[in-house]
Amino acid sequence: MPDDCHLIGAAALCKQGAILFERPFMTEPRIADHPIDAHILERWSPRSFDASELTEAELNTLFEAARWAPSAYNYQPWRFAWALRGDAYWDDYVSALMPFNASWASKASALLFILSDRMIVPPGKSEPQPAGTASFDAGAAWGLMALQATKLGLSTHAMAGFDPVRAAQVTHAGDRYKVEVAVAIGRRGDVSALPEALQSREGPSGRLPVKEISFNGRRA
């Protein structure tokens, strides 16, 4: 392995961000270089889901976790449009995903579109103005939701691969709301149910080391 690469979890990551190789599914657990809460490491994004049932109550627990995220002015720009497997919205939601994502995410138990409010009425103002941090804030909410899901034994997989026009149609997002991302939620299924090309990618991936993503004062 070249000197500028760092082995962590299932991959070797190099300074340029290149992934040298991915190791097979779950050959080893993720290892943190600094002490962190264990369930942060337990979260990863599978593509094999078991198509089991998820209840609205379970989904609400995820939204509950998400809503405690911080946001600029506590404006809470996140919105969660959801469909449970087999309900009246399910097929429409699947149809808004890019075909590759639809091929595996259609086995999830729930599909979400996370929307963000593009406009904000800041304290002391009466007119809405463009919100500069709505996407950032919605991302924070997604992070909390994903960790809460892990804690419940559920898996999540975010997807940027969707048709934004179709997603806005099926969710009735309207002009004010941006559809940020789609998310598949469910319980992990058998790896063997995936096409061969995806089987070797089914497992926890690595990360850049802390010393490459943080700097004191000035970027090196």
Ligand SMILES: Cc1cc2nc3c(=O)[nH]c(=O)nc-3n(C[C@H](O)[C@H](O)[C@H](O)COP(=O)(O)O)c2cc1C
């Ligand atoms: C905003 C966002 C968009 C993503 N889009 C896709 C996607 O369209 N299809 C896909 O298979 N995975 C997608 N992913 C999953 C990432 O590839 C995955 O999170 C990343 O490789 C890290 O792996 P981990 O989540 O298992 O730790 C996306 C993740 C995020 C956060």
